[in-house]
Amino acid sequence: MHFKLLLLSILFLNISLFAKHEDAQELFTDADCMSCHNSKDFAKRQNKVNSFKKLHKAVNACRFANEAQWFDDESLDVTNYLNDKYYRFKIVPEK
Numbered sequence: 001m002h003f004k005l006l007l008l009s010i011l012f013l014n015i016s017l018f019a020k021h022e023d024a025q026e027l028f029t030d031a032d033c034m035s036c037h038n039s040k041d042f043a044k045r046q047n048k049v050n051s052f053k054k055l056h057k058a059v060n061a062c063r064f065a066n067e068a069q070w071f072d073d074e075s076l077d078v079t080n081y082l083n084d085k086y087y088r089f090k091i092v093p094e095k
């Protein structure tokens with residue numbers, strides 16, 4: 001019984017993560033980010049975007065430069081989406 005509940009909650013977690021990424025992907029597509037970028041732009045590089053924090057800064061810089069009408073939490077969703085899809089940084093909580 002408990003095992004079923006556990007399975008259900010894991011399933012639900014995965015679905016909500018997927019839904020979040022779907023929204024973020026839509027924001028990303030609608031803002032036409034790929035008019036300048038291709039997937040090769042989005043990779044870890046030494047002395048450049050080399051942490052989740054720097055990735056989020058880069059996303060915000062491009063968001064403001066291109067006047068994407070995103071809320072801050074949406075911008076964070078896009079950063080998470082790009083991180084999971086390309087960069088794969090560990091997310092270190094801020095102190």
Ligand code: HEC
Nearest residue numbers: 031032033035036041042043048049058059062063066068
């Ligand atoms: C008008 C062209 C243009 C558009 C549109 C654009 N960007 Fe950028 N973006 C750039 C340029 C140029 C850089 C490199 C800046 C630098 O390295 O100093 C960059 C860098 C980045 C980086 C860092 C890449 C890396 O790993 O070095 C990210 C992430 C990024 N943009 C996300 C976005 C997102 C999200 C959007 C959509 C809101 C977007 N960009 C739209 C021009 C653009």
